[in-house]
Amino acid sequence: MKYQLALILFVVFFSSCKERSKEVNSDVKEMPEVQVVNKATNYPEALNKVFDAHGGLQNWRSKKTLEFDIPKPDARERHIVDLYSRKDKIVLPNVTLGYDGENVWLLDEDKNYKGNAELYHNLMFYFFTMPYVFADDNINYKKAEDLEFEGKSYPGVHISYNDGVGASSKDEYYLHYDPETYQMAWLGYTFTYGSDEPSDDVRWIRYDNWMPVSNVVLPKSITWYAYEGREIKAPKRTVSFENVTVGEMAKPDGFFEKPEKAEIVKGKG
Structure with a gap:
């Protein structure tokens, strides 16, 4: 199927993973060279301002379930994520995959799925929920060199x-x-992904098409750009997000459990 070829291309390009404002020009200069924080502590001032510009962390953390569609040329993916446990499910035509809190599973009785379920099950969730995922635990922050694009x-x-x-x-x-x-x-x-070595090949996505959903601001679409080092070239590909809901009710018990006929792709450990 065409959507499987598109999914393979996704795997080549992407990776899984992983409040109040002060004076505008003071935040980056005052950011420590390296700072390790978790949910219970303060974030760098610049990052707090970014969270605020997108609805605020307190508001985001009041949400429990996220759902969105990714349209493809001949298919539509429905992504459902529990924002607390990070359990997830993706519904495709004739294929379902997900994460039940312990295992990544794949329901594909016709054996048509050619993608990497372990990589893909939460991949687009992370890209879609920027910048909020950068409030997770076990993250290190430091100032980055400014990015220049079209004179800005x-x-x-x-x-x-x-x-x-x-x-x-x-x-x-x-x-x-x-x-x-x-x-x-x-x-x-x-x-x-799949390597123990760091990389210096930085890929670039533009976030410039935002939409309000339940008092938070999320991307309506994101666009990958060609690049040479830190020099950003022309746009290459855009992924859109539709039918987005962010709710304060969790899904019923068992919603993300592995179906009886599904196979375990990868254990938590």
């Missing part, structure tokens, strides 16, 4: 993870924001 400078925060966190703890991320609005503008990321 975008300040940034460099994000890395502690060893052993997620499927690719060597991945690094660069959140760059508009200095006037503090909305997220760019995401740079490295892809190290």
Whole structure:
């Protein structure tokens, strides 16, 4: 099926993973060179302002269930995620995959699925829920070099993870924001899935199409760009998100459990 080919292309390009404002120009200068925080502590001032520009962490953390569609040329993916446990489910034509809190599972009785379920089950969730996923535990922050694009400078925060966190703890991320609005503008990321070595090949996604959903601000679409180092070239591909809901009710018990006929793809450990 065509959507399976598109999914394979996704795997090549993407990686799984992993409040109040002060004076505008003071945050980046005052950010510690390296800072390790978790949910219970304060975040770098610049990052707090970015969270605020997207609805605020307190508001985001009042939500329990996220759902969205990703349209494809001949199919539509429905993604459902529990925002507390990070259990998830993706419904495709004739295929369902998900994570039940312990195992990644795949229901594919016709054996048509050609993608990497272990990688893909939560991949688009992380890209879609920027910048909020950068409030997770076990993250290190430091100032990033400004990103220049079309004559405008975008300040940034460099994000890395502690060893052993997620499927690719060597991945690094660069959140760059508009200095006037503090909305997220760019995401740079490295892809190290399946390798123990870090990478210096930073790929770039533009975040410039936002929409309000249940008092939070989420992307309506994101666009990957061609690049040479930190020089960003022309747009390459856009992924859209539709039928988005962010609710304060959790799904019923068992919603994310492995179906009887599904196969375990990868255990939690």
